Amino acid sequence: METPLKKEELKEPITISYKPYAKYEYSAGQSISRYLEGLKEGKIIGRKCNKCGRVYVPPKMYCEDCFKPTDEWVEVKDEGIVETAVASFISWTRERLEEPGIVGTIRLFPSKENDYVFPGVFHRICCSYDEVRNMSIIGKRVKAVWRSERKGDIDDIECFKVI
Amino acid sequence: MRKVGIIGAGLTLFRRRMLETPQELAYIAASRALDEAGLELKDIDCVVIGSAPDAFDGIHMKGEYLAKAGGERKMTSRVYVGGATGVMTAISAWYHVASGLCEKVLAIAEEKMSPARPHPQSVFKYIWDPITEKPLNPNLIWIFAMEMHRYMAKYGIKKEDIALVSVKNKRNAMNNPYAQAAANITVDDVLNSEVLVWPVNRLDVSPVSDGAAAMVLATEDIVRRYTDTPVWIEGVGWTLDNTSWPGRELAYPRYLENAARMAYKMAKIERPDKEIDVVEPYDPFDYKELHHLEGLMIAKKGEAPKLLKEGVFDIDGDIPSSPSGGLLGVGNPIAAAGLMKTISIYWQLKGTAGKMQVKKPVHTGVAQAWGDLMQAATVIVMRN
Numbered sequence: 001m002e003t004p005l006k007k008e009e010l011k012e013p014i015t016i017s018y019k020p021y022a023k024y025e026y027s028a029g030q031s032i033s034r035y036l037e038g039l040k041e042g043k044i045i046g047r048k049c050n051k052c053g054r055v056y057v058p059p060k061m062y063c064e065d066c067f068k069p070t071d072e073w074v075e076v077k078d079e080g081i082v083e084t085a086v087a088s089f090i091s092w093t094r095e096r097l098e099e100p101g102i103v104g105t106i107r108l109f110p111s112k113e114n115d116y117v118f119p120g121v122f123h124r125i126c127c128s129y130d131e132v133r134n135m136s137i138i139g140k141r142v143k144a145v146w147r148s149e150r151k152g153d154i155d156d157i158e159c160f161k162v163i
Numbered sequence: 164m165r166k167v168g169i170i171g172a173g174l175t176l177f178r179r180r181m182l183e184t185p186q187e188l189a190y191i192a193a194s195r196a197l198d199e200a201g202l203e204l205k206d207i208d209c210v211v212i213g214s215a216p217d218a219f220d221g222i223h224m225k226g227e228y229l230a231k232a233g234g235e236r237k238m239t240s241r242v243y244v245g246g247a248t249g250v251m252t253a254i255s256a257w258y259h260v261a262s263g264l265c266e267k268v269l270a271i272a273e274e275k276m277s278p279a280r281p282h283p284q285s286v287f288k289y290i291w292d293p294i295t296e297k298p299l300n301p302n303l304i305w306i307f308a309m310e311m312h313r314y315m316a317k318y319g320i321k322k323e324d325i326a327l328v329s330v331k332n333k334r335n336a337m338n339n340p341y342a343q344a345a346a347n348i349t350v351d352d353v354l355n356s357e358v359l360v361w362p363v364n365r366l367d368v369s370p371v372s373d374g375a376a377a378m379v380l381a382t383e384d385i386v387r388r389y390t391d392t393p394v395w396i397e398g399v400g401w402t403l404d405n406t407s408w409p410g411r412e413l414a415y416p417r418y419l420e421n422a423a424r425m426a427y428k429m430a431k432i433e434r435p436d437k438e439i440d441v442v443e444p445y446d447p448f449d450y451k452e453l454h455h456l457e458g459l460m461i462a463k464k465g466e467a468p469k470l471l472k473e474g475v476f477d478i479d480g481d482i483p484s485s486p487s488g489g490l491l492g493v494g495n496p497i498a499a500a501g502l503m504k505t506i507s508i509y510w511q512l513k514g515t516a517g518k519m520q521v522k523k524p525v526h527t528g529v530a531q532a533w534g535d536l537m538q539a540a541t542v543i544v545m546r547n
C-alpha cells in the first residue's frame with residue numbers, strides 16, 4: 001500500500017514554488033538587549049542570582065532554579081575553557097564545504113570544571129581541523145577575538161582563540 | 164489510576180519520498196493498529212496525535228490535519244516535544260485511560276521528512292535562538308557533533324566504539340520488515356563514510372524518512388476481553404531541561420535521568436540494569452544510544468561503550484538494545500520513530516516480534532525518546 005518514489009521520479013512532477021511574505025521583529029527583551037550592547041562595547045555581560053550564585057550568560061532576568069528575579073548585571077571574563085569543538089564540512093543546506101567551519105561551546109569564567117550548568121557560549125573557534133580531530137582543542141583556555149568594528153551582535157566576536 | 168494495556172499496533176514502511184500524503188500514512192498505520200486490536204474506529208473514544216515539527220511535512224496545524232485519520236468528531240489532541248514526541252504520544256494516550264476519561268484510545272504519530280527543500284537540514288535552522296545562535300548559520304548535525312565530541316572527550320571514548328551501535332542497529336534492522344536502512348556493515352564502513360561534521364560521519368546518522376505508527380490502548384477489562392497476551396504500561400516519565408545547552412555539561416543527559424527516575428518509581432524498578440529485559444533507547448545518532456543507556460541508568464556514566472563491546476546489548480545479549488534496528492536501521496520519521504520504538508517493545512513483550520524477537524524470555528521492556536533543544540525526555544515501561 002505504501003509507495004516510495006525514486007529520486008528521478010521527483011523530477012517529473014510540476015513543482016509549485018511559493019514564498020510567504022512573512023517577517024518578524026523579535027523583542028530581545030531587557031536581558032539580550034543589554035547582552036548585545038555589551039558585545040558592542042567588547043564585553044560579555046551576564047546576570048547573577050545572589051541566592052544560588054548562578055551566573056547566566058546570555059543573561060536571564062529570572063533564575064530558573066530559584067524562580068525569582070536575578071539580582072545584578074555582571075561582566076564575565078571573555079575567557080574560558082573549550083568544552084567541545086567540531087568541524088563542519090556541510091553548510092546549513094547540506095552543501096559540501098571545502099574548508100570546514102569550526103565551532104564549539106566555551107565555559108566562561110567564573111565557573112568550575114565540575115559545574116553542570118555554567119555561563120556558556122556557542123561560537124566559532126579559531127583552530128585547525130587537526131586540533132579538532134585529535135581533540136587537543138578540548139579543555140584549552142581560549143579568549144574572544146573582538147572585531148574592531150562592532151554593531152551589537154554575536155558576530156562582534158570573530159571567534160575564540162587559544163591563549 | 165486505572166491500569167492501562169496495549170491491544171494493537173501498526174506501522175507503515177519507513178521510506179524516503181513516500182507518494183502517500185501524511186494523512187494517508189497516518190490512516191494506514193491507524194487501520195493496521197485497529198485491525199490488530201480487533202476494533203473498529205467507531206469503538207475508539209479519544210485520539211492522540213503526535214507530530215514533531217509541522218515544518219517537515221510542510222503543513223501548518225498538523226494536529227488538525229492528521230485528525231482526519233480517525234480523530235474527527237472525537238476528543239482529539241496533539242502532543243509536541245520535538246523528537247521526544249513519539250513516546251509522549253503513547254504516554255498521553257496512557258493518561259487519557261489511566262485518568263478514567265476514556266476507555267479506548269488511538270495514538271497516531273506521523274512525520275514526512277523528505278518534502279523539505281533544499282534539504283531537511285534547512286528546516287532545523289529555525290530551532291536555534293534567532294539572536295544568539297542562528298547568525299552562526301548552524302545546522303542540526305553541529306549540535307549532535309558537539310555533544311558526541313564532549314561525550315568522547317569526557318570519558319575517553321573512541322569513534323570506533325561508538326560506530327558499533329550503527330553496525331548493531333542496521334544489522335538488527337535486517338529482521339524488521341518495515342526498515343529503510345537495514346544493512347550488514349562494519350565499523351570501517353562507518354569510519355570511511357563521508358565526514359559531515361567531525362566527529363560525525365554519514366553512517367553515524369539515521370536517514371531521512373517518511374512514515375507513521377499507531378497504537379491502541381485500553382482499560383484493563385477491555386484488554387482482558389480482547390487478548391490473551393496483554394501488555395501493560397506500568398511506568399511513564401517525562402521531563403524538560405532548559406534550552407541553554409551551551410551552558411550545560413553535554414556529556415550526560417540529565418533530562419533523561421529525571422524522566423527515567425519518574426518512570427521507574429511508578430513501575431517499582433529499583434535496579435534498571437538488572438530488571439530491564441529489553442530496551443529501545445532513542446538512537447537518531449549512534450552515540451545517542453550509548454548516552455541514553457547511561458541516562459536510563461542501564462549503564463554507568465561513560466561505561467555503555469564497554470558493555471556494548473562485550474555484547475551485552477546484542478540481540479542475544481543480556482539486555483538487547485534496539486532489537487528493532489532503531490532509528491539508525493529502521494529510519495527516522497521523527498514522531499513516528501519514537502512510537503515505533505514503543506510498539507517494538509510491545510511486540511517483544513507480546514511475543515509477536517517475529518524475526519526481531521529477542522532470544523531470551525522478556526518480562527519488562529523500556530522505550531525512550533528525546534528531543535527539542537537537547538532537553539526533552541520521555542520514557543515508558545511496559546510489562547507482560
Ligand SMILES: [Zn+2]
Nearest residue numbers: 049052063066
Ligand atoms: Zn538562583
